[in-house]
Amino acid sequence: MNLKLRALTKSLWVFHAATSPCNNCDIEILDALTPRHDIERFGMVLAGSVRHADVLLVTGVPNYKTKERLKKLYSQAPKPCLVAAIGNCACGRIMFKDSYNSPCPVDEIVPVDVYISGCPPKPEAIIAGVVKLINKVTSSAKGT
Amino acid sequence: MMILFNYLIFPGFLFAATVGLIAGWVDRKVTARIQWRKGPPWYQNFVDIVKLTGKETILPEGAGITFLLAPYLGLLCVVLAATILGMTLIFPSAGFTGDLIVILYLLVIPAIAMMIGAAASGNPLASVGASREMKLVLAYELPFLLSVITVIIKSQGAIRLGSVIVHQAASGPNIGSISGISAFIVCILCMQAKLGLVPFDSSEAEQEIMGGTLIEYSGLPLAIFRLTKAVLLYTTPLFLIILFWAGNLSAGSIIWKYIALLVIIILIKNTSPRVRIDQALGFFWGKAAILAAAAVILALAGK
Ligand code: SF4
Numbered sequence: 118m119n120l121k122l123r124a125l126t127k128s129l130w131v132f133h134a135a136t137s138p139c140n141n142c143d144i145e146i147l148d149a150l151t152p153r154h155d156i157e158r159f160g161m162v163l164a165g166s167v168r169h170a171d172v173l174l175v176t177g178v179p180n181y182k183t184k185e186r187l188k189k190l191y192s193q194a195p196k197p198c199l200v201a202a203i204g205n206c207a208c209g210r211i212m213f214k215d216s217y218n219s220p221c222p223v224d225e226i227v228p229v230d231v232y233i234s235g236c237p238p239k240p241e242a243i244i245a246g247v248v249k250l251i252n253k254v255t256s257s258a259k260g261t
Numbered sequence: 262m263m264i265l266f267n268y269l270i271f272p273g274f275l276f277a278a279t280v281g282l283i284a285g286w287v288d289r290k291v292t293a294r295i296q297w298r299k300g301p302p303w304y305q306n307f308v309d310i311v312k313l314t315g316k317e318t319i320l321p322e323g324a325g326i327t328f329l330l331a332p333y334l335g336l337l338c339v340v341l342a343a344t345i346l347g348m349t350l351i352f353p354s355a356g357f358t359g360d361l362i363v364i365l366y367l368l369v370i371p372a373i374a375m376m377i378g379a380a381a382s383g384n385p386l387a388s389v390g391a392s393r394e395m396k397l398v399l400a401y402e403l404p405f406l407l408s409v410i411t412v413i414i415k416s417q418g419a420i421r422l423g424s425v426i427v428h429q430a431a432s433g434p435n436i437g438s439i440s441g442i443s444a445f446i447v448c449i450l451c452m453q454a455k456l457g458l459v460p461f462d463s464s465e466a467e468q469e470i471m472g473g474t475l476i477e478y479s480g481l482p483l484a485i486f487r488l489t490k491a492v493l494l495y496t497t498p499l500f501l502i503i504l505f506w507a508g509n510l511s512a513g514s515i516i517w518k519y520i521a522l523l524v525i526i527i528l529i530k531n532t533s534p535r536v537r538i539d540q541a542l543g544f545f546w547g548k549a550a551i552l553a554a555a556a557v558i559l560a561l562a563g564k
Binding site for chain 1: 293299475483
């Protein structure tokens with residue numbers, strides 16, 4: 118497995134992309150960043166600018182406005198860039214599925230690498246999801 | 262050949278970057294322990310650099326070659342400063358007349374490179390960051406230069422690092438006198454601003470202007486900027502040790518002095534909030550400059 122990819126899994130800088138969530142998921146993401154859960158021990162830090170991002174943490178159901186923003190954010194992020202859909206909203210739109218202002222789920226806008234379900238998911242679930250993401254990157258690199 | 266070795270390996274780029282990255286890890290680890298966290302493993306900063314080299318480098322629309330070259334300018338100059346300082350420590354007589362002044366200039370260039378890069382990116386938040394960086398440089402250079410002048414006066418007008426060291430070896434470190442210690446305190450505060458650490462990190466404020474000067478950088482150029490920061494974290498404390506604390510220059514004593522300065526930097530970083538740029542300007546041109554001017558006068562009086 119190549120060195121740069123291995124380094125990527127050990128130093129994921131996360132960027133918080135909220136596409137109209139109810140805000141609970143965002144609070145859980147912030148929880149995962151607090152000293153109690155301390156994701157910096159895995160080398161993860163919150164990036165201020167999308168240019169520094171390795172993972173987009175997407176929350177919420179995209180509407181007509183945030184859909185375009187999400188597309189733009191993804192194109193602005195340097196590749197390889199991973200996407201994690203956090204919360205049931207981002208995973209599958211739950212009860213907003215037939216809503217008038219919900220054109221499509223997140224994975225039709227950007228390629229989602231890991232789905233972390235829950236409404237909202239606990240910080241432990243988010244960390245477990247990121248571990249799955251890392252395993253996915255490692256195994257796909259081994260496969261090729 | 263020897264010069265190339267000195268510049269690239271020891272005491273230049275490789276050595277300085279390694280020490281700087283490990284010092285950066287100490288900073289992160291201590292910060293984590295202060296916040297009751299575990300903190301990253303020791304190789305974290307190296308991993309970050311390797312990862313960044315593997316990422317795509319994005320050239321924002323309208324940004325030219327300046328945007329890509331600016332990081333190298335900063336790194337080349339700060340590595341040159343690290344090399345000169347390291348060689349002076351090993352052979353105090355090897356320097357040239359005026360190398361003190363050269364170092365002063367070389368240590369400003371990383372900040373200038375950052376401004377150039379930020380301005381070239383064309384991002385409005387980056388230009389806010391660049392303008393803050395510029396004001397910060399203007400602010401801290403005045404007290405910093407006054408403190409360095411104190412040292413020059415104390416060592417009978419020598420502007421060679423070698424003579425500064427020799428003078429201190431003969432008549433005790435500068436830090437032992439009243440003027441020396443006040444200039445040293447001012448220098449520590451200026452160093453904090455030079456390194457762009459809290460409380461003087463408003464040009465890079467993550468929470469406020471999203472990385473400021475670095476906002477548009479990704480991939481390799483960002484890695485170069487981080488390396489520059491790391492080398493600066495090694496060079497600036499070393500410069501202060503040479504100027505003020507060079508009584509005993511065995512390897513062991515340099516290491517513990519460096520660690521002491523690092524602890525001071527980390528403590529200041531963790532116990533203070535970010536100040537606004539006007540507050541920083543007021544502080545450096547007010548209190549800090551007055552203390553530094555007092556140090557100059559005391560040094561002239563022979564204290
Ligand atoms: S998944 Fe639940 S908590 Fe998260 S944004 Fe949707 S409704 Fe809110």
